Amino acid sequence: MNKLEDYLVSIPDFPKPGVVFRDITSILQDKDGLQLAIKEILKLLADTDFDLVAAPESRGFLLGMPIAYQMKKGFIPVRKKGKLPRETIRAGFEMEYARTELEMHKDAVAPGQKVVIIDDLMATGNTLRVIADMVETLGGKVVKICCLLELPELEGRRQLKDYEIASVLSCDEA
Numbered sequence: 797m798n799k800l801e802d803y804l805v806s807i808p809d810f811p812k813p814g815v816v817f818r819d820i821t822s823i824l825q826d827k828d829g830l831q832l833a834i835k836e837i838l839k840l841l842a843d844t845d846f847d848l849v850a851a852p853e854s855r856g857f858l859l860g861m862p863i864a865y866q867m868k869k870g871f872i873p874v875r876k877k878g879k880l881p882r883e884t885i886r887a888g889f890e891m892e893y894a895r896t897e898l899e900m901h902k903d904a905v906a907p908g909q910k911v912v913i914i915d916d917l918m919a920t921g922n923t924l925r926v927i928a929d930m931v932e933t934l935g936g937k938v939v940k941i942c943c944l945l946e947l948p949e950l951e952g953r954r955q956l957k958d959y960e961i962a963s964v965l966s967c968d969e970a
């Protein structure tokens with residue numbers, strides 16, 4: 797079986813010039829790649845006590861949901877603006893290549909609940925920061941952040957110093 801990094805395809809200048817897009821769909825479309833990706837994230841959580849997984853639309857859903865299901869936890873979808881039907885909290889921010897707004901249902905986390913945040917990739921870290929802030933605004937505790945892939949050159953960890961972060965792979969920008 798290949799290593800996880802052997803399945804990852806990088807596309808220069810997508811979605812805009814200067815960005816190297818790390819395409820996790822090339823991992824997930826392979827049956828062995830998919831197994832590896834989920835198993836590696838499960839390993840990162842082997843010793844973590846938590847109640848809920850929170851993950852952002854859309855690539856975060858692809859990894860967050862199987863983890864929540866496998867570990868028998870609840871799942872909180874963090875969605876792009878205007879998609880969640882009940883009362884939400886919302887935050888707008890810049891990512892590596894776009895501006896976006898994310899929302900979480902106000903009743904998604906009860907005070908004191910322990911939340912793991914899962915995403916495919918940490919670039920600037922702004923997506924993860926906003927989700928951590930939302931969890932805390934609702935009274936939850938972020939016990940761990942897990943990503944399949946991290947781009948250290950964008951220094952996402954600098955603004956996430958208060959959290960335990962684990963990623964399966966790390967990729968230089970070039």
Ligand SMILES: O=P(O)(O)OC[C@H]1O[C@H](OP(=O)(O)OP(=O)(O)O)[C@H](O)[C@@H]1O
Pocket residue numbers: 852853854855856890891892893896915916917918919920921922923924952
């Ligand atoms: O660290 P950051 O700079 O915040 O970037 C990371 C985010 O960017 C991508 O999501 P995107 O908003 O492109 O949405 P998608 O998953 O729907 O493609 C990725 O899935 C992360 O959630």
Ligand SMILES: Nc1ncnc2[nH]cnc12
Pocket residue numbers: 815816817818819891892893917919920947
């Ligand atoms: N370089 C990148 N590749 C894939 N997804 C991303 N999200 C933010 N930056 C990204």
